[in-house]
Amino acid sequence: MKRRLDWLLSSRGIRIVHEDASLLVLDKPAPFLVIPDRYDDSIPNIYRILEGELGEIFVVHRIDKETSGLVVFAKSAEAHRHMSGQFEGREVEKVYEAIVRGRPERTEGVIDLPIREKIRGIMSVDRKKGKPSVTRYRVLNEFRGFAHLELHPETGRMHQIRIHLKAIGLPILCDLAYGGGGGFHLSEIKVGYRKKVEDREEVEEKPLLSRTALHASGLSFRHPSNGERVAFASRLPKDMRSVVRMLTKYAAGRGGG
Numbered sequence: 001m002k003r004r005l006d007w008l009l010s011s012r013g014i015r016i017v018h019e020d021a022s023l024l025v026l027d028k029p030a031p032f033l034v035i036p037d038r039y040d041d042s043i044p045n046i047y048r049i050l051e052g053e054l055g056e057i058f059v060v061h062r063i064d065k066e067t068s069g070l071v072v073f074a075k076s077a078e079a080h081r082h083m084s085g086q087f088e089g090r091e092v093e094k095v096y097e098a099i100v101r102g103r104p105e106r107t108e109g110v111i112d113l114p115i116r117e118k119i120r121g122i123m124s125v126d127r128k129k130g131k132p133s134v135t136r137y138r139v140l141n142e143f144r145g146f147a148h149l150e151l152h153p154e155t156g157r158m159h160q161i162r163i164h165l166k167a168i169g170l171p172i173l174c175d176l177a178y179g180g181g182g183g184f185h186l187s188e189i190k191v192g193y194r195k196k197v198e199d200r201e202e203v204e205e206k207p208l209l210s211r212t213a214l215h216a217s218g219l220s221f222r223h224p225s226n227g228e229r230v231a232f233a234s235r236l237p238k239d240m241r242s243v244v245r246m247l248t249k250y251a252a253g254r255g256g257g
Helices: 004-010 046-054 077-088 160-167 238-250
Strands: 015-019 023-028 068-074 093-101 108-112 115-119 122-125 134-143 146-153 214-222 229-233
Touching (some): 046 068, 093 238, 108 160, 134 238, 146 238
Parallel strands (some): 068 214
Antiparallel strands (some): 108 134, 115 122, 134 146
16 A cells, blocks of 8 residues: 555655665656745645655755756665765766757856855855856757756756856746746747637637756765665656757757857
């Protein structure tokens, strides 16, 4: 018989990727919080669900509400210390995928720009007072005015990938906070797009994507129980796959942006 926890997670679109006595690796959808909101504790979040069913649980790292993908929790203080040490020591390999606006100048590169919090919850590049922040990237696909990137953040600053990509002129699609615009519609790329008509009235076009196009697709680290290297992966979610498919169909090839 399945645990109540399995149902609570799956009913919210959260998948258990791996579970053992030390760790719990989850694949979360967007938008969904990993930890309680700092201003409104009533908003559903993974930590409260786990705490309610498992008791003591430890947050190893977090990803933004609008970011989908892999996140790790520790089941003991010892496992948490072990994992936290790896994250702080940059021993954890993190892989993300993003769809961005603009055309990368190179097929791969390194963004090395210090970051600090500018105003509440919003980060910015600050070459004098910012903390060292490094992100490696490589282009998976290029389109007219858009690109699909693979990213490897070597540090773990808040909003690091989002602010780094904005800083090089490649804001993440639908990232309102950092210049990626609002919802992404097919009419933006399909020449001659016509709105649907029902009862002689035009139907408002629904966006293909309405959240930040960022996905935590891979994690690799040493398991706290035996020190062996383990790796986990998450497929690009349906909403981002749909955007890539439409870009491939209607915006193939390099172009302006």
